[in-house]
Amino acid sequence: MHSLDEFWKENAAKIVGDDDGQILKSLVGILKSEESDHASLAVAASDLGRIVSVVDSAKKKLDKLGAKARCLELIQHSDSDVRFRAISTVSKLVSASWK
Incomplete structure (x- = not known):
């Protein structure tokens, strides 16, 4: 799990804007998959929350x-x-940006 703020500041916008949002689609796919284990679900949810906190x-x-x-x-x-x-992640998805 990437927890360094610097990583997300450098890469979140790239992730959101990549190849038609393919990375975002993959992360959401992990969340939706019945085959995802607990660790994969936690990491995908965390990554999405980190992305939203940087790229509103x-x-x-x-x-x-x-x-x-x-x-x-x-x-x-x-x-x-x-x-x-x-x-x-839900709290970040529903909150308004104060930036």
């Missing part, structure tokens, strides 16, 4: 991809880390 415009793209709805579902997940990451 990613919120609309992620909403269209169903990320917010899926994170809301993951709040009920049996794994506490998945729940925590999902809650954190």
Whole structure:
């Protein structure tokens, strides 16, 4: 899990703008997949939250991809880390930017 702020400041905009949002689609795909394990779900949710915290415009793209709805579902997940990451990401997806 990438937790360094500097990494996200350097790369979040690239991730959002890459090849028609392919990386975002892949991360959301991990969230939606029934085959994803707990660690993959937690990492994908965390990464999406980090991206949104740096690139506010990613919120609309992620909403269209169903990320917010899926994170809301993951709040009920049996794994506490998945729940925590999902809650954190949802809070970033629904909050207004103060920048």
